[in-house]
Amino acid sequence: MTAVPAARRSELADALRTCRGAFIGVGVMSCMINLLYLTGSIFMLEVYDRVLPSRSVPTLVGLAILAGGLYIAQGVLDLIRGRILGRVGTALDESLNARVFETIVRLPLLVGSRNEGLQPLRDLDNVRSFLSGMGMSAFFDLPWLPLYLAICFAFHVMIGLTALVGAVILIALTVVTEFLSRAPAREATSLAARRNDLAATSRRNAEVLVAMGMSGRLTGRWSAVNEKYLAGNQRASDVTGGLGAIAKVMRMTLQSAVLGVGAYLVIYQEATAGIIIAGSILSARALAPVDLAIAHWRGFVAARQSWRRLNRLLEQLPVRSAQMQLQSPSSRLSVEGVSIVPPGDQKVIVQDVTFALVAGNGLGIIGPSGSGKSSLARALVGVWRPARGKVRLDGAALDQWSPDVLGRHIGYLPQDVELFAGTVAHNICRFDPEAGSEDIIAAAKQAGVHDMIIKMRDGYDTEIGEQGHALSAGQAQRVALARALFGDPFLIVLDEPNSNLDTEGDEALTRAVRSARERGAIVVVVAHRPIGIEAVDQLLVLKDGRMQAFGPKETVLGQVLQRVAPPVPIKIVSDGGVAKS
Template identity: 85%
Template sequence: MAAAPAVRRSELGDALRTCRNAFIGVGIMSCMINVLYLTGSLFMLEVYDRVLPSRSVPTLIGLAILAGGMYFFQGILDLIRGRILGRVGTALDESLNRRVFETIVRMPLTVGGRNDGLQPLRDLDAVRSFLSSMGPGAFFDLPWLPFYLAICFTFHVMIGLTALVGAIILVSLTLVTEYMSRAPAREATGLAARRNDLAATSRRNAEVLIAMGMSGRLTNRWVEANQNYLAGNQRASDIAGGLGAIAKVLRMTLQSAVLAVGAYLVIHQEATAGIIIAGSILSARALAPVDLAIAHWKGFVAARQSWHRLNLLLEKMPERTGQMLLQNPSSRLSVEGISMVPPGDQKIIVQDVTFALEAGSALGVIGPSGSGKSSLVRALVGVWQPFRGKVRLDGAALDQWSSDVLGAHIGYLPQDVELFAGTVAQNISRFDPEANSEKIIAAAKEAGVHQIIIKMRDGYDTQVGEQGTSLSAGQAQRVALARALYGDPFLIVLDEPNSNLDTEGDEALTRAVRAARERGAIVVIVAHRPVGIEAVDQLLVLREGRMHAFGPKETVLGQVLQRVNPPTPIKIVSEGGVAKP
């Protein structure tokens, strides 16, 4: 008989289970707090039934001191319980924030850019915020509702029945709140994601919006998206707030109803005067957790949806396990029949590409726009996984390496250069905290950017600003080239590295490629300008995602030029009308 498949444990559940002892402590404190909540009812019962008939001031003072002490301990326990729940939320965040951040980074490479990239972070914030609020305390108090109802029944059956009817109504109202708030909360989350995505996109493209007069139009679109979000959020708030107001009114009505029932019983001499006040306070206390739960239901629904989304995301993108360390690559790059499909898409844009390069080789990749050149180089550096085929370094497929280990052997300059907030030195060294200044300077010199950097206001300590805004496009590209060359990686992949370079930058790029080849590296360059492939010895031509030519540069260039400009035979017509070449 086949064994049942193992059930995959939830990472969020595992993180929360590490706080089991804290929850046990909160449960014990909730027990003590709810027992201490009887203080007010019992105090009023004793005052009306003992102090007033006996007119004993010492008894009143003693009861007041006892009640004050119990209220004090109740407040301390309530404070500690809130602090513990806040720490639980913080502990959950601390155990998952690294994993969530890694997921945010990997998500565009797995599912594409068709989602709100920061939603997992907001989901984690929503779960943490709810755990740190008063909502969980209400849920810990809810199981004590039968306990309070039982005490109401000990006062008198009529008081117990009145409280029971009120409890049934409020619990039913809680279920209605759950049913009615689920869809609006989900809709509000989706509208918020669309609004935030539009704002982030507009911020990244601010120069285009201003220069081309698109700012007003995009502002109108954002206002419309924001109005939709506000309307959706208002619907969710109206439902939760309206039902919360109804619950509050019902609780106050119930308290008055218990007073009326108690007065009726006293009139008919079936209860003492103290039971009127004590029953009213106790019934109100019994239903307070229900009232509080309804008030925090919106946060609970949002946290539950966030929990569900995070669980699904972490299951789809499991944590990468530690992989065996392989020898540093040093001899060969082989591409074995790879086909590429963009993340989140289904269309094959690179198909059946096969080639191999030895150490010291440089490959130029050329072809018309949209032929799949950038998609191919993304596969070479491991950021996109091939739909079919394998990319290997020294015979080992890239997926046998962890990204952190593999990244030390790869230099990558993408088509769209992105620098990070930090110093020039930090960007070149890939933010290595143990970076060697000699290696940073060596990479900068190899990229031909050293002289440019030392002329900056703070040299290598110059802050580049968010996305490299304090540098020109050419400077940013040359700093990014130095980052790709840092640490003498074995495989260097440059996607249109000279798109923003001047003549001096082109010469520096050519020198850098030749220097890398001399030390035994493999260089792959995507280029649209002849100067970009000046230092390569191999050439690959892509057309419509397929490999049309591969081989030595001179041979392939001759084939390409022959196809573009085929020789036209010259015909000479003799006097006799016979054509001769």
């Protein structure tokens, strides 16, 4: 692996340094293995120069037994070395996989959808695979090439020079491989990411593609992207494969050249017959690591690119420092001059929003599509960091809380609901292994979903599958509402919570909002339908990202609702709520 400058020796380098003892052990074993590689050469030298002239069978048997024992020792050491390298790769993965997964989660919140998706995980796999593979063994064997060349020179200068010329040629091929494979490998990686993203997007939207006859056109688009990927991949393979084939031919040519030079020296009585065979074996062994390195160069290039990408990513998203534990919020939510720019964008979509709520308040946020309602909701729960201004709970800005601690005080139902593979109970309790069944059932009852759950095949233990595909859209939304209410959070933000609900679900939502307010929570509801704000007492109107009105619901409705509400007849009911007329 290429050296990393001191300024960039971060978590990857630190993780590798923890394996320093293993690398030292691999280096010692590589020394012993390469010394044992001399067994074949010495054996043939002794057979030709000692056994054949003396015709001594006992000497041959003794040499054969000794050589067999050394070969077994070599094989055992090679096996142990491979297993140690495999453990090094596993140890690197174990020390970094949680951090890499964390960056995958955090990255879209910082740069938006323009991110590498699952590329960091693939990068970690590339580094681990290279550390565990034959390519890494070749790099440990390469430093022993001078030893074999020195022994070849000890046999005869001509044999040494022949082996040296071959080594120079193969090393030159390695350098050429490096320069020629760098660009194709980078291109192949980029094209692979595009292909994978298209496949994942098509899979998520399979129903839309089939229902609207788009599958054929998307298949054509996939074929075009895949064709580019295959072409880029083929270029990378052609470079490494072609140079690898040249290296093999050169190595066999060199072995024959050494035999020819040895034969010439024997003819002129400057070497023995044993030196011919021993020199040939040694020269081949000397260049075997170079040959192996070229064969695995593509993996090395991929691992190096992955190493650099991971380094950059982990530097951009450093480990969060430990933050002082604050008291649980219980009294106030303040939004102070908040302006929001979506991650990875430059356009301000929410500008200078200011308001405050106290415990027990319910706020409805309404406005036309594209007015910034969902963006404001994301800022309220700390998902998006405001470009200007602060969101505070009991006076403390959200960035003063660690995400895991803050999450216990927040309930959030996003506009696009997605559940995770697991049981209904797992999803409601947010996969908290210490959650009690009483708390899970309490959250489900607050959301009005308990009766629906117990009628399922396995009740709360029903597996809902990937992305909750076993549930209908309405069921998933109600389970997600229970997840938002779990643990009695102080701030509850519901973005279009009734978009998939029927009448029963609407009524359950209204009861849940009122119940949360009665226990002292602050509830924020983003709504297009008037029924979504029945149980709130405050109203905020957004238009073009700016706050048009804020205050008691009845007052705000009387002033501006006709200008921003959807074309649904409404009326103010006796309890101050809103209902369809």
